Amino acid sequence: MKTKVYVYLVMVFIFLGMLLLNSCYSVRFRSVEGTPEPAFPMVRDDYYRTMQVIELDTVITIGALDKDFTYLIKKSDLCPSGKLHTIEYRNTLGAVLLSGITFGRKRKVKIKYVCMKSN
Amino acid sequence: MARTTKLSLDEWDTLHNNGPWDLKFLYKTKLEASSLMPSSLDRYNDAAQEIQQLLKETNNQNEGFRAYGSAWSLSHIAHQKDRMHFNAHMNTYFSFKNQDLHHLSNYNADDIFMFECGNVIKEISEKLAGHGKSLKSSGASNGQTIAGCISTGVHGSGIKVGSVQDYVVGLNLIIGPNPGDIVYLERHSKPVLNDVFVQKIRSRVIRNDGLFNAALVGLGSFGFIHGVVIESQNLFLLKRYVKSIKKELAIELAESLDFSNFKEIPEEVENGKGRAPYHYKVFINQYQKNDADYIVELMYKKDFKLNYPDPFPVIKKSIYRDLIQLAVS
Numbered sequence: 001m002k003t004k005v006y007v008y009l010v011m012v013f014i015f016l017g018m019l020l021l022n023s024c025y026s027v028r029f030r031s032v033e034g035t036p037e038p039a040f041p042m043v044r045d046d047y048y049r050t051m052q053v054i055e056l057d058t059v060i061t062i063g064a065l066d067k068d069f070t071y072l073i074k075k076s077d078l079c080p081s082g083k084l085h086t087i088e089y090r091n092t093l094g095a096v097l098l099s100g101i102t103f104g105r106k107r108k109v110k111i112k113y114v115c116m117k118s119n
Numbered sequence: 120m121a122r123t124t125k126l127s128l129d130e131w132d133t134l135h136n137n138g139p140w141d142l143k144f145l146y147k148t149k150l151e152a153s154s155l156m157p158s159s160l161d162r163y164n165d166a167a168q169e170i171q172q173l174l175k176e177t178n179n180q181n182e183g184f185r186a187y188g189s190a191w192s193l194s195h196i197a198h199q200k201d202r203m204h205f206n207a208h209m210n211t212y213f214s215f216k217n218q219d220l221h222h223l224s225n226y227n228a229d230d231i232f233m234f235e236c237g238n239v240i241k242e243i244s245e246k247l248a249g250h251g252k253s254l255k256s257s258g259a260s261n262g263q264t265i266a267g268c269i270s271t272g273v274h275g276s277g278i279k280v281g282s283v284q285d286y287v288v289g290l291n292l293i294i295g296p297n298p299g300d301i302v303y304l305e306r307h308s309k310p311v312l313n314d315v316f317v318q319k320i321r322s323r324v325i326r327n328d329g330l331f332n333a334a335l336v337g338l339g340s341f342g343f344i345h346g347v348v349i350e351s352q353n354l355f356l357l358k359r360y361v362k363s364i365k366k367e368l369a370i371e372l373a374e375s376l377d378f379s380n381f382k383e384i385p386e387e388v389e390n391g392k393g394r395a396p397y398h399y400k401v402f403i404n405q406y407q408k409n410d411a412d413y414i415v416e417l418m419y420k421k422d423f424k425l426n427y428p429d430p431f432p433v434i435k436k437s438i439y440r441d442l443i444q445l446a447v448s
């Protein structure tokens with residue numbers, strides 16, 4: 001009996017692990033044209049080391065009838081051109097669960113973006 | 120007015136972490152917004168004044184100052200222990216007309232451009248493409264600044280083209296904080312721009328071959344390079360071939376760079392003679408000592424046209440495919 005419970009538990013953990021792995025991914029769009037806004041100073045050690053990346057980690061509320069949400073990219077010190085060069089969207093298990101338990105009303109938005117270098 | 124951000128830091132490092140090394144202050148100067156100062160010339164001169172101000176501030180503290188570009192040099196060459204200046208946001212440029220050229224100039228005005236130091240190679244290529252022009256050569260990848268490239272003698276692999284500094288025909292240097300410390304330097308034997316233009320960039324002209332050549336590959340120690348005048352060429356496409364040819368022939372072509380008798384690519388034979396490629400590379404597989412053949416890569420210049428095949432799939436697979444060909448040959 002004990003062994004059975006143990007096996008079930010392991011299977012549940014494997015299932016959750018696989019869910020976690022599969023639901024955690026990033027998709028990156030990068031323009032082949034243009035130059036990214038350079039990082040100043042250069043402190044990161046990841047894909048964005050040379051780029052001035054802006055990170056957005058927030059929860060948005062979508063009305064029951066709304067199917068989309070527009071986030072406006074505006075000119076700022078980190079994005080002087082206000083134009084996009086690269087955008088990375090990240091999906092996580094937390095985001096999937098949040099959307100599930102709120103019936104899609106709350107969506108986690110985790111994106112990184114880099115603007116075009118300004119002239 | 121150009122805006123300078125000044126950060127008080129402890130250390131500085133290159134893109135590939137060759138450091139870190141000590142640093143006191145890191146500067147970045149950004150050109151005035153074009154909505155406030157529409158003339159590129161005004162914004163350029165305004166930035167020059169700002170750099171002179173920074174040099175003055177540094178001099179007053181009896182400290183050192185060095186400009187750097189994208190920090191791609193894989194050594195300490197761009198480092199200075201007191202103050203460093205990041206140039207990327209000084210990125211305007213100028214094209215020219217016949218009336219801007221020196222009366223003894225043999226250059227075609229359409230080919231001449233002046234790029235501010237912080238323009239990176241990709242930006243330059245895009246700006247030039249807007250004029251139907253292209254750089255003659257650049258290094259691998261395209262994130263280096265023009266000033267960084269010439270300062271370290273960045274080479275490409277175009278045949279008979281030389282390195283980046285070899286198509287530079289004029290330099291606008293800021294050598295100190297005082298009036299008269301902005302210099303436009305070009306070869307006496309090959310003048311390019313006339314004194315009227317030089318006055319517009321508020322510079323003192325020096326036409327001297329020796330000085331020009333000395334300043335060209337200056338490793339950041341020949342003043343602040345503000346503007347780089349280059350000679351471009353018409354925009355072009357490259358057509359690539361990979362061939363397996365006799366070892367002796369591959370070496371002979373590399374040594375002589377004479378392709379007139381090389382007729383293995385029928386499309387590249389003109390009037391009975393092989394055309395000269397823009398790029399030639401020999402792959403040597405040191406594990407196949409008894410190989411009779413070498414794999415060679417040739418790229419031929421073609422007139423630019425729109426709707427050319429997407430180069431990305433070829434670029435992505437080319438090295439991999441060449442290596443496979445090597446491994447099974």
Ligand SMILES: Cc1cc2nc3c(=O)[nH]c(=O)nc-3n(C[C@H](O)[C@H](O)[C@H](O)COP(=O)(O)OP(=O)(O)OC[C@H]3O[C@@H](n4cnc5c(N)ncnc54)[C@H](O)[C@@H]3O)c2cc1C
Nearest residue numbers: 188189190191192258259263264267270273274338339344
């Ligand atoms: C991915 C990669 C590929 C490369 N490919 C090649 C290649 O194919 N061929 C090749 O030859 N090299 C190559 N290199 C080396 C690189 O191109 C050179 O080191 C180049 O100098 C980097 O340019 P930068 O703008 O980053 O200059 P930095 O490294 O920032 O600076 C280089 C030097 O220029 C000086 N400098 C920069 N701006 C100014 C200015 N405004 N006034 C005065 N001095 C200035 C600096 O003080 C420093 O001494 C490559 C490097 C990398 C990382």
